[in-house]
Amino acid sequence: MMTDDSFEIFLVTAPGLEDALCAEAREKGFQDAQSTGGGVTIHGRWPDVWRANLELRGAARILARIGSFRAFHLAQLDKRSRKFPWGDVLRPDLPVKVEVTCKKSKIYHAGAAAQRIEKAITEELGAPISQQADVRLKVRIDDNLCTFSVDTSGESLHKRDHKEAVNKAPMRENLAAMFLRQCGFDGSEPILDPMCGSGTFPIEAAEIALGLNAGRTRSFAFQDLATFDADVWQEMRSAKPTSAPTIKFYGSDRDAGAIKMSQANAERAGVAAYTEFQMRSISELEPPEGPKGLVMVNPPYGARIGNKKLLYGLYGALGKTLLERFSGWRVGLVTSESSLAKATGLPFLPTGAPIANGGLKVRLFQTKPLK
Template identity: 65%
Template sequence: MDDKAAPFEIFLAALPGLEPLLAAEAREAGFAGVEEGAGGVTCRGGWAEVWRANLTLRGASRVLVRIGGFRAFHLAQLDKRARRFPWGDFLRPDVPVKVEATCRRSKIYHAGAAAQRIARALAETLGAPEATGEEAAVRLMARIEDDLVTFSLDTSGEPLHRRGHKVAVNKAPLRETMAAMFLRDCGYAGAEPVLDPMCGSGTFVIEAAEIAAGLMPGRSRAFAFESLAGFDAGAWAAMKGAFPVRVPAQRFYGSDRDAGAVRMSRENAERAGVGEWCAFSCHAVGELARPEGPPGLVMVNPPYGARIGGNRNLLFGLYAALGGVLKDRFAGWRVGLVTSDAGLAKATGLPFGAPGAEIDHGGIRVRLWKAGPLR
């Protein structure tokens, strides 16, 4: 793709509450003009930066690019101006497009009618068929606010937490994007061991190993931008090959009392290419042993009643046992714990500071609780 029209405004969508962490990640990665906003982060760049954001950013849910717009005060005007828009600069006539519209404080107030007009203009001027349901290769979003129509393209396709490696999952799995940002919030940068004593499908362990190895989160999957006009497959392949893999000096540990969860974690780690650096074992929290070597970070997303349909009262003993084991055997290790229940977090007896922002995890509001090196 030609970057002569750059820079675009790029919107990096994030789960509400994770915007500051994603902004820090984007700045650290060298993206220009990074600013936090509600539901995400904006930055600027050409197509190469759009590709790079999809490939490398661990905390973004989607990458949207704003491609232009115009004012329209009624549907006939929307139709007329949509037919003049340079769709061919962005879209291919052979790729189905799904059009979505939202209207706010505008004379055009019927979002469905607006989407239909835009889709018809696309079909009749460019030839791109309107997509429905799962067939959509490209999603075009029209935001009509204060009579200003702004067009954005979803360049990601499937949500970015779907890295392409975690086929096997347990109940209520943690999204990879959340896991990565929680690791970042705990100060993890890839140079220390990470242990998850209730690993489920292995998300924390695998994300930590990938970060340490320099493996890009989008390396194994396809993106919607590959179906846009002017996509350069050779340049994309070169970009993906520009990130060398490192062999981590440390190891990453997961355990769970559920043998099925341990098996899933091993399989997911192998698919992600980090299996040789990860060790998974099946045992209860009370049997948890401190790994040999320097201290690191314990990251854990224990069960909480609303997430697994369990009895909250029965979980206090589990959290207390976890806290006791960590205090007794993990001196020098830091702890990050994700839960929706402040009472359960406090039941660990660990020296947590104030919890982080609330994050929506499958309809449940969770927070990250952090403790510095244990004594």
């Protein structure tokens, strides 16, 4: 594959969030974005790969499809792997990790297939193979078609790298961004999270309102590829915030440690001036002065706590407080338990598909503005 050709780029996200990520990708200028199982496909060149990693908040990782060929047995895989233009994308001086999956193919032994591809890369390109390598080549052999993708992200994109302190059950940033989007948040209204933990929802909301790029402070695996242009990348990532909101984004929690974590994370993210965190119980919760907005909350649920029976009172108290004091505010609540959501007494709209989150299936429950 020539490096100046357009190719397929796959944006990975949690199943159930494909449409939300597709909408974000189109908003960011990837006009041909199409939802598919487990993610979104776009087409572009290497700078588009870099920009997708930098800007997209809902993606978990970005895969670049660098080529494909058919192979019906291991000898053919070996021969064609040796002719593949690895040097267009991979560097001979950096290690590579090869991961193979086989499905409905005459080549059914993933380990044997990986060995052939690894040998081809080592002997034809000169790059070493390492299970600890930052550069990962993902090979999918499906119906005898071998498709090669490079994981251009490295660590999962939910790791923004300006959030060091986390509580025991944090909401992943990419999921938080997509839940905010599904609730209609566009950066122009206040957000309040009454169980803010390490501050993910208010911080993510502040970054969106400021127009900050999600990956602005981290590094990526694509920086170790032969296709990388440091000058173009430096110019791309030096973009400044596009707006300065006149509103704030609020978090509260009954745990003093959570408030300290949230404040430290907001400081590192550069959004401390636009966020406000206070130690408060649910019964002390009051809406901030100013315009009405969105209450966004990820309360504890069964698997995170151990005994969900203890949680019905908490959810009930939350619903009572919101119904009594937050007229005009919308609510977005994420939980794995429909019965807990029901315990709030809030007038939730019909829910969408469940979303995989840390081994659990969670759902986003939403209301219209409360009366």
